[in-house]
Amino acid sequence: MTDHIDPAQLWLGVCVGAQVLLVILSVIQANAYHERSLLLHAAATLMGVVVVQVLLGRDALLPPAVFLLVPSLAGLQLLDLVSHAGGLRQGRRWLLAVSAVVLPLLAIVAVYTVWAMAAGMVLWSAVVLMLLARAWRQSQPWIWWLPPGLVALGAAGFHLAVDDAPFALEDAVLVSALLAFWSCVTFIGTGWRDRIFGETRIRLQARNTVDPLTGLGTPMVLMDRVMAARHLTRRYGHPSVLMLVNIDNLGALATEFGLEAAESAVLAAASRVRESLLRDGDVAARLAHARIGVLAEGVAPGQASATVAGRILVAGLKEPLQAAPAEFLRFRIVLAAVPTDDSPPKVLLQRLNARLDQEVRDASERRIVTLTQEELLS
Numbered sequence: 001m002t003d004h005i006d007p008a009q010l011w012l013g014v015c016v017g018a019q020v021l022l023v024i025l026s027v028i029q030a031n032a033y034h035e036r037s038l039l040l041h042a043a044a045t046l047m048g049v050v051v052v053q054v055l056l057g058r059d060a061l062l063p064p065a066v067f068l069l070v071p072s073l074a075g076l077q078l079l080d081l082v083s084h085a086g087g088l089r090q091g092r093r094w095l096l097a098v099s100a101v102v103l104p105l106l107a108i109v110a111v112y113t114v115w116a117m118a119a120g121m122v123l124w125s126a127v128v129l130m131l132l133a134r135a136w137r138q139s140q141p142w143i144w145w146l147p148p149g150l151v152a153l154g155a156a157g158f159h160l161a162v163d164d165a166p167f168a169l170e171d172a173v174l175v176s177a178l179l180a181f182w183s184c185v186t187f188i189g190t191g192w193r194d195r196i197f198g199e200t201r202i203r204l205q206a207r208n209t210v211d212p213l214t215g216l217g218t219p220m221v222l223m224d225r226v227m228a229a230r231h232l233t234r235r236y237g238h239p240s241v242l243m244l245v246n247i248d249n250l251g252a253l254a255t256e257f258g259l260e261a262a263e264s265a266v267l268a269a270a271s272r273v274r275e276s277l278l279r280d281g282d283v284a285a286r287l288a289h290a291r292i293g294v295l296a297e298g299v300a301p302g303q304a305s306a307t308v309a310g311r312i313l314v315a316g317l318k319e320p321l322q323a324a325p326a327e328f329l330r331f332r333i334v335l336a337a338v339p340t341d342d343s344p345p346k347v348l349l350q351r352l353n354a355r356l357d358q359e360v361r362d363a364s365e366r367r368i369v370t371l372t373q374e375e376l377l378s
Contacts, residue, residue: 006169008173016180019052023049025187030042033194033198036080041186044073044077048070052175064116065108065111074182075100077190079096092131099124106120128150142196149183217285217286221285222349223345226242239298240297241301243296243333243334244291244292244294244335244352245291246331246334248332266290268322273315275315277308291353301337312333334359336375
């Protein structure tokens, strides 16, 4: 003879299990994407599980007191979610004060009187409603998921505030179901919001680190890498070489074949310079229309001249340009070892650029010019 399973207990287990699963998913996603809002949501959901546990106990005033910590954490999460919205300074202060100070204090008072629970939920609901109304237009479309969840959270709180103690199993099932619904829709809305803002951060980072025309790095990236290479040289004697590559015949290509052919030549030059780098740690950045900066790590100037710089020259002459089938890319390169002194990378690039200007003006036959440390720093 099998034991009869109470449907209420089954639903209670399902709702609590859903909350525990959401806690785990929130923590995993928060750690993977460094999202503080999901960590706060995990803490609030876990506190909801604790509320269900104390509902099954004998102390009638303990569940309302513990429950007040759920909207307290949910309010802190909401502060993080609407941090992008402008014109909410006063509203944020109110929500921070209510969530971080008032509700925890009322949770202590709720151990002795049930009215503290009702007062806290009314105050918290009013502040949240005011903040959501002001942040609504600036938070589309993910904010649509928050109101249903917050309504469910508020309903669970007011149910505990007005219900007569002691609480029955049916009360635990209802509160657990409302908290599970709140946690689920808030998790969806938070995840949607974080992905939108994450993609925006990636686009901004790409704009600052990737040249939109050639796909090479930006000067900022090159200068940061020069600073890192200098640190390796000082600490481990790890040599690195900084070089400037000039497209000598870019002006002639523009004059004879037009600006479109010149732009095509720049793209081809960027591609061939990138393919000529020896290691994944080497970096190439577009510094000007006809100039590309290259940092080659792990090589001395002599080795860089024979390998990286030589490969770049050969790559330019390897095959003709598509936009000008009879023309090749003709490069000129000036390079020097990254010094260990405190000269800013921008100054080093300026000095290399000045020497490259001189080589171009003199129409020197040398295609690769290596500067000594004295020449670079003088």
